[in-house]
Amino acid sequence: MSFQRLLWSPLLSLVCFVLMVPVKTQRGSSQEYRVCNLPFRCGNLIVGYLFWGGDRPSACGYPDLQLYWENDMPTMKMNDLSYLVLNVDEKAHILRIAREDYFDGICPRRFGNTTLSPVFNYTNEYEIRTVLYACQLSASLSGHFTCSFPGAAKKDGYIEEGANGSGACAISVIVPFPKSLVLQGKENKSVLKQALQDGFEIKWNISYAECEKCIESQGNCGYDYRSRETICYCRHGIFNSAAACDSSQSNQGSKESPGLGVSSNDHNKSVLNKPRKIALGNMLIRQLGLLFH
Numbered sequence: 001m002s003f004q005r006l007l008w009s010p011l012l013s014l015v016c017f018v019l020m021v022p023v024k025t026q027r028g029s030s031q032e033y034r035v036c037n038l039p040f041r042c043g044n045l046i047v048g049y050l051f052w053g054g055d056r057p058s059a060c061g062y063p064d065l066q067l068y069w070e071n072d073m074p075t076m077k078m079n080d081l082s083y084l085v086l087n088v089d090e091k092a093h094i095l096r097i098a099r100e101d102y103f104d105g106i107c108p109r110r111f112g113n114t115t116l117s118p119v120f121n122y123t124n125e126y127e128i129r130t131v132l133y134a135c136q137l138s139a140s141l142s143g144h145f146t147c148s149f150p151g152a153a154k155k156d157g158y159i160e161e162g163a164n165g166s167g168a169c170a171i172s173v174i175v176p177f178p179k180s181l182v183l184q185g186k187e188n189k190s191v192l193k194q195a196l197q198d199g200f201e202i203k204w205n206i207s208y209a210e211c212e213k214c215i216e217s218q219g220n221c222g223y224d225y226r227s228r229e230t231i232c233y234c235r236h237g238i239f240n241s242a243a244a245c246d247s248s249q250s251n252q253g254s255k256e257s258p259g260l261g262v263s264s265n266d267h268n269k270s271v272l273n274k275p276r277k278i279a280l281g282n283m284l285i286r287q288l289g290l291l292f293h
């Protein structure tokens with residue numbers, strides 16, 4: 001009882017607050033500022049915000065845009081399928097990716113439809129097709145291929161328009177396919193195989209405007225899981241998407257000490273300076289958000 005009363009005594013709370021604030025907020029904000037400055041590197045690919053992964057923690061990018069470094073290739077995952085990331089055009093907001101399961105050929109070991117995360121759309125050069133497996137075909141169908149499955153008598157497969165179910169075949173897999181190769185891909189299985197290996201382009205629909213403002217103010221962009229928006233990590237605190245870093249904070253000692261008579265030594269210890277309070281509030285809210293997510 002007396003311990004609890006002691007714990008909740010206002011004086012002790014104040015002491016705890018004063019002791020904790022500078023340490024926690026300084027670590028929290030400057031750490032994210034620092035790590036979100038690091039790019040994701042893998043082979044020839046070097047990207048920053050909106051992406052995260054590798055040295056970049058999740059606070060540095062959008063949830064759907066996590067990159068991995070696997071077998072010397074940058075990859076990403078969507079709905080249980082793994083994709084090789086062949087190119088990232090950050091200006092045009094376009095990713096070129098290819099299904100990893102089709103990298104070695106047209107007969108994958110496991111089947112899954114291509115399903116994009118909600119932030120993506122296909123670019124105009126691609127359309128949805130269905131690859132069908134284990135069909136009973138008349139031998140004359142041009143462009144058909146064969147895949148042998150353990151225990152399956154039917155081995156033939158082919159590609160058709162649209163997103164369809166398996167119909168007369170056992171398995172159907174929905175894939176994006178280049179419009180320019182639709183006819184050749186239907187007739188010629190090596191064209192089909194190559195097109196699946198070469199992958200497809202998807203466009204992300206996320207505004208970059210807030211991040212530009214942040215970078216101009218010497219901040220580093222990240223993602224706020226609570227508000228689901230871009231957030232700006234500044235050297236001296238975290239700002240939401242509507243704000244940019246306060247440039248006066250980068251040389252705060254010289255700006256404030258003459259008028260207020262605070263030496264830079266005192267200033268470092270000052271608890272109640274504004275950006276730190278904002279940072280603490282944001283951090284607590286974000287951590288609570290993650291806890292209850």
Ligand SMILES: *[C@@H]1O[C@H](CO)[C@@H](O)[C@H](O)[C@H]1NC(C)=O
Nearest residue numbers: 118119120121122203204205
């Ligand atoms: C994708 O395109 C459809 C219509 O073509 C549109 O309704 C949807 O908002 C787009 N999604 C994104 C993330 O851009």
Ligand SMILES: *[C@@H]1O[C@H](CO)[C@@H](O)[C@H](O)[C@H]1NC(C)=O
Nearest residue numbers: 130160161162163164165167
């Ligand atoms: C597949 O679906 C498309 C529409 O998405 C349709 O036009 C086409 O006829 C269907 N093909 C078969 C064989 O059912």
Ligand SMILES: *[C@@H]1O[C@H](CO)[C@@H](O)[C@H](O)[C@H]1NC(C)=O
Nearest residue numbers: 111112113164165166172174
């Ligand atoms: C792909 O989607 C189609 C239509 O939604 C479905 O019939 C088919 O079973 C799916 N294929 C796989 C491998 O999940």
Ligand SMILES: *[C@@H]1O[C@H](CO)[C@@H](O)[C@H](O)[C@H]1NC(C)=O
Nearest residue numbers: 184187188189190191192194
């Ligand atoms: C199929 O396409 C490949 C590559 O474009 C080509 O070399 C081959 O001659 C084509 N085969 C047929 C039967 O058209």
Ligand SMILES: *[C@@H]1O[C@H](CO)[C@@H](O)[C@H](O)[C@H]1NC(C)=O
Nearest residue numbers: 119120121203204205206207
């Ligand atoms: C982007 O997504 C928004 C909804 O989030 C939608 O209204 C808009 O049309 C999309 N823009 C494009 C180019 O797809």
Ligand SMILES: *[C@@H]1O[C@H](CO)[C@@H](O)[C@H](O)[C@H]1NC(C)=O
Nearest residue numbers: 252253264265266267268269
């Ligand atoms: C106060 O901060 C400045 C710059 O942020 C630093 O150069 C200086 O060493 C710090 N002083 C103390 C006592 O920590």
